[in-house]
Amino acid sequence: MNWGSLSAFIEMGGYGGYVWGSFGVTAVCFVLEAAAVAARRRSLLRERRELD
Amino acid sequence: MIMTDIRWFKYSSPQTFYPLAGTLAPWFSAAAALLAIAGLYISFFMAPTDFQQGEAYRIIFIHVPAAWMSMFLYLVMAVWAAIGLAWNTRLSSMMACAIAPTGAIMTFIALWTGALWGKPMWGAWWVWDARLTSELILLFLYLGFMFLHAAIDDPRRADRAAAVIAIVGAINVPIIYFSVKWWNTLHQGASVSLMRSPSMAATMLLGMLVMALAFWMYSIAVILMRVRCVIIERERHADWIKAPGALE
Amino acid sequence: MLEVSKLECARGERLLFRDLNFVLEAGTLLEVRGANGSGKTSLLRMLCGFLQPAAGEISWRGKTVNAGNEEYRSELAYLGHHNALKDELTPLENLRYALRLSGIGATDTRLQEALEWAGLRERRHQSCATLSQGQRRRVSLARIKLSPSRRFWILDEPFTALDVAAVERTRDLVAAHLAGGGMAALTTHQEVPIPAPATQRVELSA
Amino acid sequence: MLEVSKLECARGERLLFRDLNFVLEAGTLLEVRGANGSGKTSLLRMLCGFLQPAAGEISWRGKTVNAGNEEYRSELAYLGHHNALKDELTPLENLRYALRLSGIGATDTRLQEALEWAGLRERRHQSCATLSQGQRRRVSLARIKLSPSRRFWILDEPFTALDVAAVERTRDLVAAHLAGGGMAALTTHQEVPIPAPATQRVELSA
Amino acid sequence: MSAPGLLDSVVAVVARDLRIALRRRADVMTSLIFFVIVVSLFPLGVGADPVLLRTLGPGVVWVAALLACMLALARLFANDYADGTLEQMVLAPQPLALLVLAKTAAHWLTTGLPLVIVAPLLGVQFDLDADALLILLASLLLGTPTLSLIGGIGAALTLGLRGGGALLALLVLPLYIPVLIFGAGAVEASAAALGAGAHLSLLAALLLGSLVFAPWATALALRIAIE
Amino acid sequence: MSAPGLLDSVVAVVARDLRIALRRRADVMTSLIFFVIVVSLFPLGVGADPVLLRTLGPGVVWVAALLACMLALARLFANDYADGTLEQMVLAPQPLALLVLAKTAAHWLTTGLPLVIVAPLLGVQFDLDADALLILLASLLLGTPTLSLIGGIGAALTLGLRGGGALLALLVLPLYIPVLIFGAGAVEASAAALGAGAHLSLLAALLLGSLVFAPWATALALRIAIE
Numbered sequence A: 001m002n003w004g005s006l007s008a009f010i011e012m013g014g015y016g017g018y019v020w021g022s023f024g025v026t027a028v029c030f031v032l033e034a035a036a037v038a039a040r041r042r043s044l045l046r047e048r049r050e051l052d
Numbered sequence B: 001m002i003m004t005d006i007r008w009f010k011y012s013s014p015q016t017f018y019p020l021a022g023t024l025a026p027w028f029s030a031a032a033a034l035l036a037i038a039g040l041y042i043s044f045f046m047a048p049t050d051f052q053q054g055e056a057y058r059i060i061f062i063h064v065p066a067a068w069m070s071m072f073l074y075l076v077m078a079v080w081a082a083i084g085l086a087w088n089t090r091l092s093s094m095m096a097c098a099i100a101p102t103g104a105i106m107t108f109i110a111l112w113t114g115a116l117w118g119k120p121m122w123g124a125w126w127v128w129d130a131r132l133t134s135e136l137i138l139l140f141l142y143l144g145f146m147f148l149h150a151a152i153d154d155p156r157r158a159d160r161a162a163a164v165i166a167i168v169g170a171i172n173v174p175i176i177y178f179s180v181k182w183w184n185t186l187h188q189g190a191s192v193s194l195m196r197s198p199s200m201a202a203t204m205l206l207g208m209l210v211m212a213l214a215f216w217m218y219s220i221a222v223i224l225m226r227v228r229c230v231i232i233e234r235e236r237h238a239d240w241i242k243a244p245g246a247l248e
Numbered sequence C, D: 001m002l003e004v005s006k007l008e009c010a011r012g013e014r015l016l017f018r019d020l021n022f023v024l025e026a027g028t029l030l031e032v033r034g035a036n037g038s039g040k041t042s043l044l045r046m047l048c049g050f051l052q053p054a055a056g057e058i059s060w061r062g063k064t065v066n067a068g069n070e071e072y073r074s075e076l077a078y079l080g081h082h083n084a085l086k087d088e089l090t091p092l093e094n095l096r097y098a099l100r101l102s103g104i105g106a107t108d109t110r111l112q113e114a115l116e117w118a119g120l121r122e123r124r125h126q127s128c129a130t131l132s133q134g135q136r137r138r139v140s141l142a143r144i145k146l147s148p149s150r151r152f153w154i155l156d157e158p159f160t161a162l163d164v165a166a167v168e169r170t171r172d173l174v175a176a177h178l179a180g181g182g183m184a185a186l187t188t189h190q191e192v193p194i195p196a197p198a199t200q201r202v203e204l205s206a
Numbered sequence E, F: 001m002s003a004p005g006l007l008d009s010v011v012a013v014v015a016r017d018l019r020i021a022l023r024r025r026a027d028v029m030t031s032l033i034f035f036v037i038v039v040s041l042f043p044l045g046v047g048a049d050p051v052l053l054r055t056l057g058p059g060v061v062w063v064a065a066l067l068a069c070m071l072a073l074a075r076l077f078a079n080d081y082a083d084g085t086l087e088q089m090v091l092a093p094q095p096l097a098l099l100v101l102a103k104t105a106a107h108w109l110t111t112g113l114p115l116v117i118v119a120p121l122l123g124v125q126f127d128l129d130a131d132a133l134l135i136l137l138a139s140l141l142l143g144t145p146t147l148s149l150i151g152g153i154g155a156a157l158t159l160g161l162r163g164g165g166a167l168l169a170l171l172v173l174p175l176y177i178p179v180l181i182f183g184a185g186a187v188e189a190s191a192a193a194l195g196a197g198a199h200l201s202l203l204a205a206l207l208l209g210s211l212v213f214a215p216w217a218t219a220l221a222l223r224i225a226i227e
């Protein structure tokens, strides 16, 4: 265990902005990408239902 | 994807691949989630602090997998596109189409995390070194593929045109890499070297590998999901897709 | 000579025609008819090899028509919606280069004759950009006239923009080609009966 | 209403016509005839004000036709060799923007009706780039159809690329406009007799 | 023509052009990416020395913005000319200069504005500091509309000339030079702690001048082009 | 098809394109003048410090040459495509890749070669010495044909796409980077007394590679474009 406290974990030894900026943006990218694909699928299915 | 018997042909039709992708995607998603949790645990709680870089080096656990994926996905995309061009197989072109956005995102992540790493390490968000420059150009190649595809209305024609640029790009990536490397070393020495103690190398490598696997699984899952969308869009008027329940 | 079997054409998501079959022999005129948007141009472009059939086959002397079939291309003359003229060049130069490009030799006298036929003798040194719609079409037709060695003529709406006299001359040109054992595929919306040893009609209805 | 006097047209170094005089009143059809290159398109473009006459004058309600004459332009509808369609937009959008641009109001229902008239109801959401030659011409004609408030229609070869049914519909459209007191100037090489309260013919011979 | 009809026509022109741009989103993006690529080419051409690059930064970004604007100009009227919509625009009862202004506005929104927005990101690649980035942003915001307006004249003049692209460059680039000088100058002045105010107000003056003058000249050129 | 017929077709293509270029001399000139203006703009953007300019010289000349080549690319097939001559070329019994090579050659003669010829003049503006100028000339002579060849692929792929100019840039510029690096690198290496031999032979290798590969890819792209 590397971290004494939550704040130490968040601070990352002074590099918090960089580390969380990286991990955060990566997570956001993945979530957005997955959401975009899901939305695309939903709209296709909706279009399909309207066709029927 | 290596299947030597006739089933290979069977799954190369969108109609049979569609349900297969639907079955596989959840498994890959679950694997991605599990591996990501494990990888994050290793990255933050097992790997010790680097004595030179402090905590900033933890960026490596996403930077390197993203960089690997970005290059590997380009290659896979180019191969699918080439197969589509040569044998006129619909599914392979659809695969290429589905891979491109994920590849571009991986490239973006590699660039972004690299920049966030570079600021504390080198004091600059960006330097013009071989690896960085060729990664940037890789992003342009991905965008070129996607925009060319988007600019052509007829999907079959778009597939074939985009395949040409994917192949040409694939040939050029190594050329670009070596040219930039050579160019750079003529000006200045390599400014990056990650110092690390041998004891931490093992955990670090493990963390990187687990995270890389997680990225792999994620990519496969999202690509399978996307290719399902592409199949629906392209095969909209095919009989099989109009059948009730075909889209499940 | 030209065999078309089970031809199917899809543009975008629309099926234009399917299961089209015909055979063209020497002296046959193929008249493609149909309303606007029924796929006439698409069919002719398939015959040229520009467009991939969605299904079915086109073969010439038993060999499939595709990018590799250079023999077929050397027996083909095509007039499309576009006139294939360079605005910067004069009618004379345009004809000369077009024929050399497709490997048809023609002396300057023959070029002049063809332009005379097209009623453009006076304009042969004027740049094509300044010609009227109909005059431009005539230059293109002069190119076709100079390609009698090409067995198979593919003409997409050859009569557009032509005045009455020019339409008649063009009709006679095609008739003569057919009488000499040539073949032609042609679309038009105008009623211009072309005498031919044999005529085959394809009606497209989208 | 439209008075043309002593009109002279020169393109390059060639004099196409000179001393052309005519007057158009409500209900009159102007039929411009002539061989290819005789100057029909040039005459119509002069009537639009695009081209400066080499000599002579064109006036509308007593005022000279030129760049400053906005009143004239607000009574004009023009169909040229080009269809004035944006490839990226659908027929419906093209019509909508074209009419708003020229200040003609039209409800969506009226737009739909016009497309129905053009036989393009099914294609109203397909981008214009994918339409056939004749279909594109029809969209343009639908725009003219929606401009009955424009007194003077200038139509350069409206029938090109149209199939027989569409030619008839277009003829009826022009006839109705004339019967309603409109005016039209028209060129064509096809023999399409248009019933009109009064017809004026201009024969050009270069 | 009544005032509402006039406004409606202008709105219709802007709306149509924006919709076309939206439909060809790749178009808008590509002009942006061209900008990014050209900026990135320079370090590859001149070497990667960070100190050198810092001095070059503003100049390179401005030159690239200028080239990107110029490239996009070809699209301003060329398509309208080729497909005949330009003739319809000239025939519209509204004053042509006003419609031209509407088209130029739409053009700037789809090509100039995106450049302005990404420029700071590129400035970072050249290691510019926050102040310099801000001035860069301001100078581009004032300068790029001028580029679109002036460029319109050149675009109209070269209509219908085959290979007009290069001719366009020739006509337009000399007119762009003042914008370039004041634009890049503003950033350099602020870097040298001289204050960019004077440069920026000159840019604003250029913008005002071209707003008044350019649409009128462009309209004239368009009338000549369709003759 | 007999060999003489084949040669005649190739000659006809080259002769026709040269004649068109001759008739539109302004075109050829403008791509050249674009080159000159961009190179001259640069000092305006970055300031006139002579030492700085000397280091920048080769890079700027090369970047400008690359942009000029790229701008001219749009002309390579676009007109042929629009007026239907391209279809006739595809229909010709000769191998399409060969005709493409002929067109590319004509294009280089009318756009690349003039650049190469004036480049030394511009180098002088940047105070390059005689040796460096010579290497600059050699590198451009070896590099610009590669630009035309590779560019042809992009030009063919973007045919008929609205707003193709920027898309073309996006596709082609990344592929140009090795040429730029070796080209500018050659001059810099010779300035640093390192010898430009290696760079020049790499440029030659790129040229050979693209001579073999590019016409074939371009022909493929053209067939796709006219579909």
Ligand code: HEM
Pocket: B060, B063, B064, B067, B068, B110, B111, B112, B113, B114, B115, B117, B118, B119, B121, B125, B126, B131, B132, B133, B135, B136, B192, B194
């Ligand atoms: C925007 C900036 C950056 C980009 C685009 C970038 C790109 C890349 C790429 C493409 C790779 C994979 C190369 C390979 O596997 O051979 C990579 C790996 C790596 N990068 Fe970065 N990088 C950036 C910044 C940084 C920084 C600032 C550091 C550290 C100070 C760094 C450290 C590493 C390390 C340690 C590897 C793994 C090397 C290996 O496994 O061989 N990177 N990066």
Ligand SMILES: Nc1ncnc2c1ncn2[C@@H]1O[C@H](COP(=O)(O)OP(=O)(O)OP(=O)(O)O)[C@@H](O)[C@H]1O
Pocket: C123, C126, C130, C131, C132, C133, C134, C135, C161, D011, D012, D013, D014, D016, D034, D035, D036, D037, D038, D039, D040, D041, D042, D043, D206
């Ligand atoms: N710059 C020029 N120099 C010489 N002649 C020119 C020039 N521009 C146009 N012409 C001539 O002017 C005439 C153009 O006429 P126009 O386009 O009005 O013909 P048209 O009657 O509409 O013909 P069509 O029936 O073919 O459409 C042509 O004969 C053309 O050769």
Ligand SMILES: Nc1ncnc2c1ncn2[C@@H]1O[C@H](COP(=O)(O)OP(=O)(O)OP(=O)(O)O)[C@@H](O)[C@H]1O
Pocket: B153, B154, C011, C012, C013, C014, C016, C034, C035, C036, C037, C038, C039, C040, C041, C042, C043, C206, D123, D126, D130, D131, D132, D133, D134, D135, D161
């Ligand atoms: N991408 C596409 N998506 C949908 N439909 C398309 C697409 N491309 C072409 N089409 C349709 O295909 C048909 C094209 O047919 P083609 O141009 O061959 O018609 P044609 O018979 O030559 O008509 P015309 O008499 O008007 O010249 C049109 O109906 C058009 O709407």
Ligand SMILES: [Mg+2]
Pocket: C040, C041, C042, D132, D133, D134
């Ligand atoms: Mg047709």
Ligand SMILES: [Mg+2]
Pocket: C132, C133, C134, D040, D041, D042
């Ligand atoms: Mg005419």
